[in-house]
Amino acid sequence: MNQLRRSISIYGLGLLALFSACSGSTKSSKYTKLTGEVFHTYFSIQYDLGTDYSKAIDSTFHSFSHSLNPFDSTSLIAAINRNESSETDSMLREVFLQSVEISRHTEGSYDVTCAPLINLWGFGFEKKGDSITLHIVDSVRQLVGYQKVQLDGAQMLKADPRMKIDFSSISKGYCADLVGRLLKEQGATNYLVELGGEIAFQGKNPQDECWIIGIDKPIDDPSGSVNDYELRIRLPRQAGGLATSGNYRNFKIIKGKKYAHTIDPKSGYPMQTDVLSATIIAPSCMLADGLATACMTRQSSQVPALIRHFPGVEYMLILGNPSGGYHTVMSPGFQRLVIK
Template identity: 30%
Template sequence: MLRNLLQGACLVSILVVTLSACENNAERIEVLSGPAQGSTYTIKYVSSPTTPKADAMGVAVQGILDEVDRQMSTYRLDSDIARFNQSPAKTCMKMPQPVLDLVQYGYELSTLSDGAFDLTLGPLLNVWGFGPQSRGKQVPSAQEIAAAKAQTGYKHVRVVGDQLCKDADVQVDLNSIAAGYTVDRISERFAELNVDNYMIEVTGELIAVGRKPDGSPWRIALEQPLGDGQRVIQQILELDGYGVNTSGDYRNYFEEGGVRFSHTLDPRVGAPISHRLASVTVIDRSTLHADGLGTLLLVLGPERGLAFAEEHGIAAFFVLRDDDGFVTQVSSEFSRIFPEGGNQ
């Protein structure tokens, strides 16, 4: 049966496919779930006499979620990144190492993509109605877009030792990669606790490692990006040791004057994307990398996105709109990992 419709504001849903199976007394699947980063998390792991009890696992998970929230949340004024964002231009501020690492990774993605990825996108998201300080979804004026764009620019932010610095009045928003980072952190903690078989999902970002008690793999199903409430499976993948991100433009959007405006913005023009690429799924050993690359490829679009994936050896599954519905394309690395297309 299909379980766990993963819901992320900026993500296409991924369905976790759980097959009924007989479990022995020594091993069974435990489930942890709760609120996280404005959405939810769901974790399934195989417990045994050698793994910690579920309550101890829950404490370990919640500790990581709380730490990420204190460091990276843009929805609380006392987080580390919020304090940095409230500081004026030409400010340097000591930051926790995870914040510095994520900012540095975002800078690398920005450089590789000539600005298609940008962690300082917040003012533009707000003016289009998709950010934490937005006042409703609407098409802003050209003047409003220009003013918001003047407050963005990844080149204005840099890491200097243990400090984060900015030379202009810009803000850093880590929401596009924080969930993937969180998944990786929990995965690393599970390894330390000798939990070897699990599936972790946080706000739609997912990693699966090992197998279920009956020896079957963790399976996920990618949905067709229909955007009308229907749940139709596009592709089923068996995973072991890979993180997954699916980014799409059809869950979070608004329409005005008969035109559809996606929540995914192109930082270079300051407006929503408008190409044929409906969704892209990225598979990577690092869920953080999959998270950032999914956004980047979606902004680049079908042609440039596929070319970027081929150039950098990214496993990517593209779903494009056409006159008859949808067509798919995959990168060479995706075909290498899933030579049968992933369907079972």
């Protein structure tokens, strides 16, 4: 785990937080700002208290990693994947139950047990080679299915010991929520926590205005170094989360063919709907993170019905046009947040 490291370079996958008081100082108008790198991505945290809580935040990162980080060999989820233990904690159970709810409402197109397929295609925590055949895909596909994993008290039980679980599509948002909870416990009423593009927020910025973020255009750029805004929005003042998912930055070239990182659990192959990018605003960043990924597994015409299952959620989709180019669609509530 990386310790908190000071940095003035902040970027995210799919969106970029815009700070009007981003001069490199750590305190402004009684706000504290912490920036650095963790989980191989950048974070930026602002809150309306004068105390530096970097040690407490670092402890939160460690606790999260020990529970949910599949790349951490000492984590609970890694032990479950290796069949060395079935023990969970409250964090793992909370994320699992939220992921199951999303899976049910997507008819299984969103599925955190898809890890063996994700690994097979080279996007997961276990890297595989380029030798992918129909037979191999079909055999691995039998190890996928959210209904095959159950909680029995504090134990997570898998129907097949070869199953593996990866919460990466939802857990980064949850980690941002955990930091937000910590800050609220310390008395913060205004904060913005950005972790690799996932944002947990509440209240106002140091200028006594709503937090403002920019949402990127769908540009093929795996490095994430190119940022060109499609639009900017003012975030609501009530606590919530925002996340963006898109295939345009996470893809692989295998034998000359481009494959997106969204895998269809039913076919076992990468999928691409007409949705190039999905941005979700939800009551929690965990829910926003999971739903943004889930939208990438649906046709745009299916998204409104999906979102209706989750109160307080707004969305914006960037859709590809058959003739090239793209256009945006958004819910009425999201439209009201757009800065003209």
